Amino acid sequence: MNYTVISLFLVIVIATLVITYFAAKLTKNTNQFYTAGGELKGWQNGVAISGDFMSASSFLGIVGGIALTGFDGLYLLLGALLSYLVVMYLVAEPLRNLGKYTLADMITARFKANKVRGFAALNTVTISVFYMVAQLVGAGVLIKMLIGIPYVPSLIIVGVLMTVYVLFGGMTATSWVQITKAFLLLGGTFVLFILVLSKFHFNIIDIFEKVKSATPFGEKYLEPGIKNKNGLDAISLNFGLLLGTAGLPHVLIRFFTVKDAKTARKSVTVATWVISIFYVMAIFLGFGAAALIGTDKIIAENPAGNMAAPALARILGGDFLFAFIAAVAFATILAVVAGIVLSGASAFAHDFYNGILKQGKASEKQQLKAARIASILVPVIAIIISLFVQNLNVAFLGSLALTLAASANLPVILLTIYWRRFNTAGAITSMIVGLFSTIIFVLLSQNGQGHK
Amino acid sequence: MDVSKLITKEVIRTMRDEEKYEKIAQMPGFQQLLSKKKKFILTSTLTIFILFMALPVLTSYSTILNHSIVGPITWAWFWAFMLFVMTWLFCVLYTKKANSFDHLSETIKEGANKELAVKEAKV
Numbered sequence: 001m002n003y004t005v006i007s008l009f010l011v012i013v014i015a016t017l018v019i020t021y022f023a024a025k026l027t028k029n030t031n032q033f034y035t036a037g038g039e040l041k042g043w044q045n046g047v048a049i050s051g052d053f054m055s056a057s058s059f060l061g062i063v064g065g066i067a068l069t070g071f072d073g074l075y076l077l078l079g080a081l082l083s084y085l086v087v088m089y090l091v092a093e094p095l096r097n098l099g100k101y102t103l104a105d106m107i108t109a110r111f112k113a114n115k116v117r118g119f120a121a122l123n124t125v126t127i128s129v130f131y132m133v134a135q136l137v138g139a140g141v142l143i144k145m146l147i148g149i150p151y152v153p154s155l156i157i158v159g160v161l162m163t164v165y166v167l168f169g170g171m172t173a174t175s176w177v178q179i180t181k182a183f184l185l186l187g188g189t190f191v192l193f194i195l196v197l198s199k200f201h202f203n204i205i206d207i208f209e210k211v212k213s214a215t216p217f218g219e220k221y222l223e224p225g226i227k228n229k230n231g232l233d234a235i236s237l238n239f240g241l242l243l244g245t246a247g248l249p250h251v252l253i254r255f256f257t258v259k260d261a262k263t264a265r266k267s268v269t270v271a272t273w274v275i276s277i278f279y280v281m282a283i284f285l286g287f288g289a290a291a292l293i294g295t296d297k298i299i300a301e302n303p304a305g306n307m308a309a310p311a312l313a314r315i316l317g318g319d320f321l322f323a324f325i326a327a328v329a330f331a332t333i334l335a336v337v338a339g340i341v342l343s344g345a346s347a348f349a350h351d352f353y354n355g356i357l358k359q360g361k362a363s364e365k366q367q368l369k370a371a372r373i374a375s376i377l378v379p380v381i382a383i384i385i386s387l388f389v390q391n392l393n394v395a396f397l398g399s400l401a402l403t404l405a406a407s408a409n410l411p412v413i414l415l416t417i418y419w420r421r422f423n424t425a426g427a428i429t430s431m432i433v434g435l436f437s438t439i440i441f442v443l444l445s446q447n448g449q450g451h452k
Numbered sequence: 453m454d455v456s457k458l459i460t461k462e463v464i465r466t467m468r469d470e471e472k473y474e475k476i477a478q479m480p481g482f483q484q485l486l487s488k489k490k491k492f493i494l495t496s497t498l499t500i501f502i503l504f505m506a507l508p509v510l511t512s513y514s515t516i517l518n519h520s521i522v523g524p525i526t527w528a529w530f531w532a533f534m535l536f537v538m539t540w541l542f543c544v545l546y547t548k549k550a551n552s553f554d555h556l557s558e559t560i561k562e563g564a565n566k567e568l569a570v571k572e573a574k575v
Contacts (some may be wrong), residue, residue: 088543
C-alpha cells in the first residue's frame with residue numbers, strides 16, 4: 001500500500017465533501033438543483049465544462065495512445081477538440097435560449113408533445129447509463145491499478161461519492177467539483193509537460209528526433225497507420241468524435257447553468273481554450289512516455305497504455321508526483337461521473353416524472369423529492385450493471401455512448417433549431433432511428449460480438 | 453433579446469411575445485441580419501468540417517503527408533497542429549462576429565420599440 005497515494009486520495013474526498021456541504025446550503029429548490037440557479041459566471045461554467053468532459057479514460061488513454069501508437073494517438077483527441085467548435089457554432093446559444101433543465105425541454109419548446117419529451121428523455125437516460133457504466137468500469141480497474149483497492153469496493157466508493165455530491169449538492173456541487181478537478185488536471189499535466197520538455201532541453205524538434213528511434217516502430221512511429229489499418233477506421237472514429245460531444249446530455253445541461261446566451265457563448269469559448277491547451281500538453285506527455293519509459297514497459301503495466309501517464313510521473317518526479325497524478329485521475333473520475341448522474345437524474349425526474357406522469361403539474365416539493373430519488377436510482381442501476389460487465393471489454397461502451405449522442409441526439413437538436421419545416425413526427429422518427437440503428441449496428445459489429 | 457433568440461423565434465413561431473416578434477421581424481435590418489448570421493454559421497461550419505476531415509482521409513488513403521517539413525516533423529503533424537491553431541482562430545472569430553450580431557440586433561430592437569411607442573401614442 002502506498003500511503004502517499006492514499007492520503008492524497010483522502011484529501012480529494014474531503015475537499016469534494018466540503019464543497020458538497022456548502023453547495024447543499026444553496027440547493028433548496030429544483031432550479032438550484034438542476035442548474036445551480038443559473039448563476040454561474042461564463043468562465044466558471046467554461047472550466048466546469050472542460051472538467052465535465054476530460055475524463056480519466058481520456059486523460060490516461062490519450063497519453064497512452066500517443067505513447068504506443070504515435071500519430072494515430074492524435075485521432076483520439078483531434079475530433080474531440082474540434083467538436084467544441086460544433087458546440088460553439090451550432091448548439092450552445094440556441095440551446096440556452098430554448099431549454100430550461102434538460103435536453104428534452106429544448107426540443108419540446110418547439111414540439112409540445114409528451115411523445116417527444118419521452119423519447120428525448122429515453123435517449124438521455126440510455127446515453128447516460130452507457131457512458132456511466134463505461135466510466136465506472138474504467139474507474140474500478142484504474143483504482144485497482146493505482147492503489148490496489150479491489151474492483152468491487154472501488155466501484156462502491158466512487159458510486160457513493162458521486163451520489164452524495166448530486167443528492168445533496170445538485171448542480172452547484174457538481175459544478176465546483178468539476179472546476180476543482182479541471183484545475184488539478186491542468187496543473188498536474190503542466191508540471192509533467194515542463195518536466196518532459198526539460199529532458200529535451202525545451203527543443204521540440206529534438207523530441208520528435210528522439211521518439212523516432214525510441215519505439216519498436218522506428219520511423220513509422222511518426223507516420224499514420226500503426227493502429228488504424230483500414231482507412232475507414234480513422235475516418236469513422238474522427239467523424240464520431242467530431243459530432244458526438246454536441247449530443248452528450250451531461251455536457252449540454254451545463255449550458256443551463258448560465259443566465260443567457262451571451263454567457264453560454266463565453267462558457268464554450270473558455271472550455272475550448274482549456275481543452276485545447278490540455279491536449280497540446282498531453283501529446284508531449286505521450287512522447288515523453290514513449291522516449292523515457294519505453295513501449296515494452298508501458299505495455300507490461302497495462303496493455304492499453306493507461307499507466308503511461310502515472311509511470312511518467314514516477315520517472316520524472318518520484319513517488320510524490322506519481323501519487324499526485326493518481327489522485328488527479330481519481331478526482332477526474334469523480335467529477336465526470338457526477339455530471340452524468342445529474343443528467344440521467346434530471347431526465348428521470350424532470351421529464352418522465354414531472355413532464356409526462358404529472359403533466360408538468362408536480363409541486364415544487366414533489367419535484368425536488370423526485371430529483372433526489374432519481375439521483376440515487378441512476379447510480380444504483382449503473383453500479384449494478386457495472387458489477388456484471390467488469391470482465392467484458394467495455395472500451396466500446398464509451399464509444400457507443402458517443403455514437404448514440406451523435407446519431408440519436410445531434411440530428412434532432414440541429415433540425416429543431418435550423419429547419420423550419422421540421423415537425424413532431426420528424427423529431428420522433430429521428431430519435432428512434434438514431435437510437436436503434438446505433439444499437440443494432442454496434443451489436444452486429446466486431447465489438448458487439450465480443451471480438452477485440 | 454439577443455440575436456440567437458430572434459433567430460430561434462424566427463423558426464419557432466409558437467412562442468410568447470408574438471406581437472413584438474412580428475414587429476421586429478418586419479424591421480428593415482432584421483431579415484438581412486438573419487441571413488448574414490446563417491451564412492456566417494454555414495460557411496464556418498463547412499470550412500471547419502473540410503479542413504478537419506481532410507486529414508484522416510489523406511492519411512488513410514495516401515502517404516502524401518508523410519514528407520518532412522523540418523527534420524523529423526512531417527506535414528501530417530504540421531496539419532494536426534494547424535488544427536489547434538484553426539480552433540483558436542475560429543474561437544476568436546465566433547466571439548467577434550457574435551458580438552457584432554448582438555450589437556446589430558440591439559439596434560433593430562430599439563427601432564422596433566420606438567415604432568411601437570409611436571403607434572401607441574397615436575392610438
